[in-house]
Amino acid sequence: MKKILISLVILLSLKCNVYAKTELKIGAILPLSGEHQLLGKNIYQSILITIFELKNLNIKVIPLDTQSTISGAKSAFQKGVDKEVDIFVGPIFFNTLNVIKNLDGFKDKVFFSYSNKENSKLPNVINFGVNLSSQINALSKIFNRSDKYIFFGDSSSFTKKVLDKTKIFKSKKTMTVIYKDFKEINLKAKKITNFVSRNNKHKKEIKRLEKIQNEKEIEKSEDALLHSKFIQNMKKHDTLDKVKFKKVFLSSYNEELIASLSYFDFYDANYKDVQFITLNLWFEKKYLNEPSLENVIFPSINFKAYQELNQKYRKNFDRDIYHLEVLTFDMIPLIAATWFSSKEERFKTSMFNGTYKGKSGNFSIKENKANRTLILYKIEKKKFKRI
Secondary structure: OOEEEOOHHHHHHHHHOOOOOOOEEEEEEEOOOOOOHHHHHHHHHHHHHHHHHOOOOOEEEEEEEOOOOHHHHHHHHHHHHHOOOOEEEOOOOHHHHHHHOOOOOHHHOOEEEOOOOOOOOOOOEEEOOOOHHHHHHHHHHHOOOOOEEEEEEEOOHHHHHHHHHHHHOOOEEEEEEEEOOHHHHHHHHHHHOOHHHHHHHHHHHHHHHHHHHHHHHHHOOOOHHHHHHHHHHHOOOOOOOOOOOOEEEEOOOHHHHHHHHHHHHHOOOOOOOOEEEOOOOOOOHHHHHOHHHOOOEEEEOOHHHHHHHHHHHHHHHOOOOOHHHHHHHHHHHHHHHHHHOOOOOOOOHHHHOEEEEOOOOEEEEEOOEEEEOOEEEEEOOOOEEEO
16 A cells, blocks of 8 residues: 655655656636635635645646536536546535536546545545544544443434444443534533532532521631631532533534533533543634633644644735645645656546545545544643644
């Protein structure tokens, strides 16, 4: 199995290969207008930047605008065929492939998709996204003991896939909690933390201590003041008893993830007593500003490389890099390295099978999908920290 360091060094060495070709023509099939144009334009920009950095190779990129529509996708693909592109980069959404998969010429071309779909039945499409299996494999390192955990997620088909993937964990799942909407996040978190019972017990204890306090004050006991301070401290909390679970795996993102952890925190089940684990957060800064996400663990790509690319984007474009753009910095060099070092006149998906060390980290390509060796991180004091 081949192993390639995807870098300028390996690409420059390709000039000496007897099979080197004179040109690589890439068709970027992306939504450059319409509903998803911002995302499409950002990814197209990342393709141009990557090609610019490969100065010693003759790579031509042809923009193919899907217009964020079905008819636009069909037209964009046909334009790529007419322009005789060697390979398609994109689309972003797997649904776009479903739109064009039955068109003439589709099966003759190889696609490098940004999708993280794993069970694609399209033999000419490589799904290069960070897939669920890669994330679960990374998390299995912290679910490899005989400890127990709770699974907490919504009722979506995605959560069902996550739940199925967690079967590889050695840790035992004691409870699977599924919510239907935001309102149920609150109700479910309240129930599994046993908050009502813990809160009632806490209130009863305060009343019991207050009764004792009254007796101490009547008797003018020396420890009456100390006892009073202890009661006042108890009143600052809703509970003192800890929850009975130590680990929770959440399969949600964005506002649902923030809401879930906020409710756990509200019901006195926070990072001080419970380890919360979730899926790839892509180092989005919004998560750093949420106190409830302190110490949450997640798998992701190489953070150092992400920071380097992000700094480049901040300096040149005054914006943060979008997570799918990071994949471009591995995708384009890999395509170029494979093309210019091969005697084949046409791309085949089998040409990419192998293991690689890329900008985003180590990964392999097998059965038309990228399997990544992800790294575990946690949020600590408003920073992303490698575990």
